[in-house]
Amino acid sequence: MLRIACPFCGTRDHSEFSYGGDGSVNYPALDAALEAWHDAVFLRDNICGRQVETWQHVHGCRMWLLVERDTMTHEIFSVRPAHAGLATVLEATE
């Protein structure tokens, strides 16, 4: 079981989360060339080692997170909100 330190809820089992995918994929502009969309949607570097990936805390705060994880050892190096602006807003309203 992976343990993911959700910045909003604290450390939880990974079974509370849903894996999104490679977080380093940059989606192109809507009117970008078809090749750029093809590459973003279908092609993956499929990194063996440290990768930044997205997880959603579906059974918690439902926030999307960026998790830096080693895909071979499963060691987690950092967890941060996927939308930094939203985190700032949440902190300001507390």
Added chain:
Amino acid sequence: MTRFTAWNVFWQGMTGQKGWSRQWRDPAPKAHYDVVIVGGGLHGLATAYYLAKTHGVKNIAVLEKGWIGGGNAGRNTTIVRSNYAQPGNREFYEHSLKLWENLSHELNYNVMFSQRSHVALLHSPGAIDAASRNYNTMRLTGTPDAEIWDLPTLKRAVPHLNYAANARFPIIGAAVQKRAGTARHDAAVWGYARAADARGVDILQNCKVEGISRDGGRITALDTSRGRITAGKVAFAVAGSTSLLWQMAGLGGLPIESHKLQAFVSEPLKPLLDQVVVFGMGGAHFYISQSDKGGMVFGGDLDWYKSYAQRGNLPIVQDVAEAAMSVLPCLGRVKLLRHWSGLVDMSMDGSHFICKTPLDNLYLNAGWNYGGFKASPASGWWFADLIASDRPAPMIAPFDLKRFERGLQIDERGAGPDCKLHG
């Protein structure tokens, strides 16, 4: 190599089993091969065998970083079936099933292919309609053994299932392929290794590819842990590690992610289950058969996140155990003997790749998702054809890397471009 014949088995039995020769040689790597196949699993060895046998190619090497039978060939649930409905898939898997039917004779090695029926449980009228559509498609396209069973038929054939009317998902029928079944996974890979070796293929174990030399659009040589090997043609058949080799060749991204799939085997029991039984409903996924040794062999879903680690995680063990209890409650006190995790290539549409690549002399066999074991004979057959002739036969033409650009994915589950959903 000593052939297996009734007389030889009898004679060796009478003389202390001392006259058998080793099943395949352990040759030193040569400096050059006409065809180098990277990956000594079922797909790589089957490819080598058909290249040597059907296409008469001499001077072939199969490079295996571990040992024969140590990778996914030894980590699967051994199910063989061809119940696919998508054009492309159904012809391909049916061809594979036909090859399985004669494989023991073909290889002179008992792969213990047992056509015991594949019984997919159905739990709603909608599921029966959907299965009827798929199985009628099979019957119309050359797979005559597809049937839909009603509840009384199913109860007679598989009496131990949980037929409780108040079950969370009551069983109301089944989609059945009668020629489907199981085969001994080790025997299949050993059989192909032995048969390929007998035709002169060099099987190089403990030979890991560590570097790839290119001359423009061609691969010239592979640097391996057992020295540098130059190659006329290079073929990748390394499910799970495809992206690593692909990047070593400087080719960038692939529509593949590496995920892991767990499988389980219980302590041996007396004969209990004569068929392969599959349960998939409401997020649960479970498939089970009984091996000839008596162990219940079963599995479930992927681990749901990308990983290169060949070890499973416990939430899936719990999921699979819960599904087992809901379908076969009689297994409740059976002890688990072992469980293991294999590394699989999950592709973006759930279908495989047997195709040419951006490099002139490189060929790719990858992206087998869950289903590589049953596919291996046809995979080797058509991959060998592609390597020998350098043009894709109609059977494999849809399974290239360009199908996403064309918008012609072969998405059997309709799950879209998310690798983990194609389990």
